[in-house]
Amino acid sequence: MPDLIPLFLDLLPFLAIGFIAQMIDGALGMAFGVTTQTLLVSAMGVPPASASASVHLVEMFTTGASGISHMWQKNVDWGLFRRLVPFGVLGGIGGAYLLSNIDASSAKPFVMLYLTGIGFYLLWRAIRMSQPRFEHPRYTSPLALAGGFLDAAGGGGWGPVVTSNLLIQGGDPRKVIGTVNTAEFLLTLSISLTFLFTLGPAAFTKITIGLIIGGVIAAPFGALLASRVRPRTLLLAVSLVLIITSAFSIWKAWPII
Secondary structure: OOOHHHHHHHHHHHHHHHHHHHHHHHHHOOOHHHHHHHHHHHHOOOOHHHHHHHHHHHHHHHHHHHHHHHHHOOOOOHHHHHHHHHHHHHHHHHHHHHOOOOOHHHHHHHHHHHHHHHHHHHHHHHHHOOOOOOOOOOOOHHHHHHHHHHHHHOOOOHHHHHHHHHHHOOOOHHHHHHHHHHHHHHHHHHHHHHHHHHHHHHHOOHHHHHHHHHHHHHHHHHHHHHHHOOHHHHHHHHHHHHHHHHHHHHHHOOOOO
8 A cells, every 4th residue: 555655646747637638628629638738748847759649548548538428418419420520530540641751740830820810719709699599510521531630640639620610610519519529539549549559558657547547537527517618608718728729839839930
């Protein structure tokens, strides 16, 4: 038992990071990767490459737990789910395949500029929204293809790209967030299995284990928040997270621009 106490203390910071990041992602449909990566590198001093590998592997577990939680809270639109998954997985596999031949990082600042603009538009909609009026999103296949590709080739993008654009089309924030989170499990699984087989058991460091535990614990609470919070508040929160995370990514990539 005494040996477990130092182990728990070593895991505690990473468990907290996984919990915080998954609470945000589960409630708003985005930002697990950028939140985790930022806290690991900036606050914990983890090398960027190690942080990226850990985050990718952890998302296999957190997206699964989040998807189950959103299904439990009835936050999933299964028609939308069936339209997103095939093209998202296809884009993810394509992005993973081309990752070794194409440097997608140079395009990231421009994607972030686009998402910052989307964030301000959603903020404007949230401020003006009095009575919620929702429509079924129509343009889903190319959106899922682009989101899956960017997630694999660019190190993230499924949540911000897909969630924000579905909300622009008038989707119900609760259903959009729940569906995108649930679909992300199959996307992440298709991308991450290759890395898992390549890295082997060495990938399961204390960083990975702590993030998994914290993320899985947080998943039900994030889904519960998405189901209980008013649509206007959700839209407002999504817009602010999108603006902040995208602007931060642009600031980090400024030398590239």
